[in-house]
Amino acid sequence: MHVEVVSAEKSLLSGEATELSARALDGEIGILPGHQPALVALDIGPVKVTFDDGHTERVAVHNGFLFVGRDKVIILADTAELASEIDRARAEAEVKRLEQKLSEGEDASMRTSLAKQRLRVDVAASS
Template identity: 40%
Template sequence: MKTFQLEVVTPERKVYSGDATMVIVKGIEGELGIMANHLPFVTPLQIAPVRIKTPDQDEHVIAVNGGFIEVHNNKVIILAESAELPEEIDIDRAERARERAEERLRRAKQEKIDYHRAEMALQRAINRLRVAGRGR
């Protein structure tokens, strides 16, 4: 199977770099599957797991919390606001963050709480839990 170079980077570090046969991301218009020799494009990403299929038939999952994907010249770069590998995720911390965000959303109508910010926090927590294998 044909491959392409993939990098997942955040402002702090390079999270992943290697050859891939396919990467599956969730853009603002829906799910995208990118394979070798894909047409060039750039699009924003939603908070969602990124699935990477490698030449040796492995599949890696990374919790990506927004950003952009750029495809050009058989190279894919994901510029993420933040990204974590499954083994880096503190499950207890993510559970607590999910609970806090859900509580903020419940109180949003009675109090002056930034609903959008609470919703984004909830999405990030759920994304981390999914990638860590504990999500719903």
């Protein structure tokens, strides 16, 4: 199946894949060739794509949609980063900064930012 991962800024991945997994709003979803057509809302979470040649790419996706067609899967993300493009040290520093700020008071937008930074750290660590 052909897989494309696109964010608002750029196209991140495009190629033939054997498997894709992502985090939907209601849980994890796995896509294999021949999957039924679907349109799925994505949460903040990792996307893992296994390509035909066996290599795997991980992407940090911050919300978006997953479209499954006959022979094509497209992820259209609000924001997305390849594991290889994430500055892990910077993300870890941002996690610490946000955790400190949250310890001083509750803020929903800070919690979302913290979840995004933790995802970036996790995806970068897995590459």
